Amino acid sequence: MKIIKAGDLNFACEVLRSGGLLAFPTDTVYGLGGDAYSDEVVTKIFQSKNRSPFNPVSVCYPSFCKAYLDVEINSKAKLLAEKFFPGALTVVLKKKINSKVSWICSAGGDTLGIRVPNNPIALSLLERLDFPLAAPSANASSELSTTTAQSVCESLKSCENLVILDGGICNLGIESTIVDLSVESKPKILRRGAISQEEIEEKCGFKLIEANHSEFSHYKPKKPIIINVHQVGKKDALLAFGDPIFGAKYCLNLSSNSNLTEAAKNLFLMLRKLDATDAEKICVMPIPKIGIGTAINDKLEKAAQKDN
Ligand code: TXA
Numbered sequence: 587m588k589i590i591k592a593g594d595l596n597f598a599c600e601v602l603r604s605g606g607l608l609a610f611p612t613d614t615v616y617g618l619g620g621d622a623y624s625d626e627v628v629t630k631i632f633q634s635k636n637r638s639p640f641n642p643v644s645v646c647y648p649s650f651c652k653a654y655l656d657v658e659i660n661s662k663a664k665l666l667a668e669k670f671f672p673g674a675l676t677v678v679l680k681k682k683i684n685s686k687v688s689w690i691c692s693a694g695g696d697t698l699g700i701r702v703p704n705n706p707i708a709l710s711l712l713e714r715l716d717f718p719l720a721a722p723s724a725n726a727s728s729e730l731s732t733t734t735a736q737s738v739c740e741s742l743k744s745c746e747n748l749v750i751l752d753g754g755i756c757n758l759g760i761e762s763t764i765v766d767l768s769v770e771s772k773p774k775i776l777r778r779g780a781i782s783q784e785e786i787e788e789k790c791g792f793k794l795i796e797a798n799h800s801e802f803s804h805y806k807p808k809k810p811i812i813i814n815v816h817q818v819g820k821k822d823a824l825l826a827f828g829d830p831i832f833g834a835k836y837c838l839n840l841s842s843n844s845n846l847t848e849a850a851k852n853l854f855l856m857l858r859k860l861d862a863t864d865a866e867k868i869c870v871m872p873i874p875k876i877g878i879g880t881a882i883n884d885k886l887e888k889a890a891q892k893d894n
């Protein structure tokens with residue numbers, strides 16, 4: 587495991603060209619990247635995260651037109667890309683038969699999720715490479731996504747040869763919104779994320795169908811999570827939003843002035859920090875379900891669900 591500076595792009599490229607894995611910052615969360623053309627490298631990504639082979643991995647490009655060789659473009663996809671790329675959106679499209687991207691990314695299906703991250707470090711990295719990067723979030727499967735190099739280090743500590751490109755804390759802090767346009771007449775939202783459904787529908791002029799997409803790996807801290815709390819006990823850790831309630835053993839505030847963008851950016855890091863304390867459980871104050879707040883609530887609800 588090695589952390590390198592954001593300026594060290596030459597070394598980062600070398601790692602990737604020689605078939606290694608590189609964790610890198612994006613606008614949303616850190617990605618665990620590797621050569622998307624190589625079956626061997628993509629297999630290594632799945633193994634490092636302990637990810638189910640049935641859960642597809644999206645692929646990062648430096649621009650939308652670079653994805654033309656790999657997926658069937660339709661006009662809704664073009665519109666989405668025009669409005670939101672580079673940005674916190676993943677678009678799922680039919681994969682082209684002659685695409686060089688490893689089929690392992692599609693996890694047995696015939697589609698590919700594509701993404702153009704809005705982060706200058708990620709973009710210059712992608713521009714320098716002559717292959718796209720298969721890149722799931724850089725965390726062990728079923729753990730929280732990571733928003734700093736240090737969190738990647740902690741979550742993937744068993745991944746010996748991993749190199750981490752340190753780009754500081756990710757701007758948005760919540761994963762990309764996933765829209766499935768593989769059937770153009772049925773645009774579906776597969777995952778709520780940093781761009782709200784309202785914004786997509788408004789800017790693109792079409793409605794998204796709610797898909798009950800159950801992600802394989804939910805965002806689970808080790809401690810129990812209780813959401814929408816109005817009171818806390820002495821042994822609890824509190825994740826506050828706005829004016830904090832009193833009485834908890836530990837307290838971190840997602841945003842003391844109730845700013846949802848700031849809350850999203852802090853969410854995973856603060857959950858990780860509270861999870862590392864000796865508190866009995868993590869209690870989260872109510873967060874309004876508007877804009878990016880919808881995605882925050884979605885993540886918290888999934889984290890709060892008991893395993894069965
Ligand atoms: O913001 C993000 O999307 C981050 C950064 C690193 O790019 N990536 C990320 O990757 O969150 P991951 O693998 O943790 O979550 C991507 C989700 C998975 O739940 C997967 O099921 C879904 O995208 N996905 C990827 N390709 C897909 C496909 N072809 N069809 C349906 N779902 C797909």
Ligand code: MG
Nearest residue numbers: 722723731803
């Ligand atoms: Mg993930």
